[in-house]
Amino acid sequence: MLDRLQYVKQRFDEISDLIIQPDVIADQKRYVQLNKEYKDLKALVEKREEYINLDGNIKEAKEIIADGSDAEMVEMAKMQLDEAQERLPQLEEEIKFMLIPKDPEDAKNVMVEIRAGTGGDEASIFAGDLFRMYTKYCESKGWRTSVVDMNEGTSGGFKEVIFEVTGEDVYGTLKFEAGVHRVQRVPQTETQGRVHTSAATVMVLPEAEEFDVQIDMNDVRIDYFCSSGPGGQSVNTTKSAVRMTHIPTGLVAQCQDEKSQHKNKDRALTVLRSRLYEMELAKKQEEDAKKRNSQVSSGDRSAKIRTYNYPQGRVTDHRIGLTLYDLDGVMNGSVQKIIDELQLVSNTEKLKESEVF
Secondary structure: OHHHHHHHHHHHHHHHHHOOOHHHHHOHHHHHHHHHHHHHHHHHHHHHHHHHHHHHHHHHHHHHHHHOOOHHHHHHHHHHHHHHHHHHHHHHHHHHHHHOOOOHHHHOOEEEEEEEOOOHHHHHHHHHHHHHHHHHHHHHHOOEEEEEEEEEOEOEOEEEEEEEEEOOOHHHHHHHHOEEEEEEEOOOOOOOOOOEEEEEEEEEEEOOOOOOOOOOHHHEEEEEEOOOOOOOOOOOOOOOEEEEEEOOOOEEEEEOOOOOHHHHHHHHHHHHHHHHHHHHHHHHHHHHHHHHOOOOOOOOOOOEEEEEEOOOOEEEEOOOOEEEOOHHHHHOOOOHHHHHHHHHHHHHHHHHHOOOO
16 A cells, blocks of 8 residues: 555655646646646545554554553553554545546536426426525535526426536536436325325536537537526527537537527537537446446436435435435435445445555
């Protein structure tokens, strides 16, 4: 382990020198990438220092105990040894997980698409509940959310809503949310008090840069139309909304949230690029998941991943068999515990197949 950590320290020292060089600072893209790597390695370097200190404390304590000439020092050394030996296995596990190679996509911002599935009006209301849940969660993380497009339901919520999330390690955190979410509850319109089951599909698309996906604009049909829904006097009077169709794949992206046609065009192109990128990424994730028989693949968008049961006040993630009796908390954005468990299972699977140790 110390050999690997020594390499980490060398790379950290190298980057520490690079990020203060004028030519690197001038290259914004490279500067941002190196700063991200610097931050990741800094955490590992700190763990390395703790590991070295702990190892030194164990050796020192054993020497004092072996000497045995000072009873008081021996007693203190035994306490120090017990504490260090209890901490060491925990620290080793933490370092192992941190040494697992990260997916390059994990640092990307995302487009989240929530679509109402089976269940009519109740499914649209549930899609709205999920949108509120995710925006509250993003707010708690200090991430910025911005609606790209929405199609409101007839009784509230959304038939479809697309929003952008920008922040740190967004895709790495939200990618396991992709799939079918199911709700079991008594709809407000239900007079007999019967529990209904509805569903909504969540897609999490890593935001693709231009160098990730090259789009030939000759392959794209662009349509302009009037915006619908709230938005002031310009709604239904100017053709500011934009719809793009990628003819080779049939993928469609549209944006009507901005009043400017130019801004809507840029954002629709971002969505289209992300969908094309995600389509290729999903194939790769499916192949990787088959190789490791992953429980928490983010590639299968048709898989039923979670149930929100209102009568019992519980949330169950079916991939890892996790059940929480904190439905209100989860729907108000407290999804970190579920995400932590999913990441732990995924990292454990990666660790098993990793050649790090």
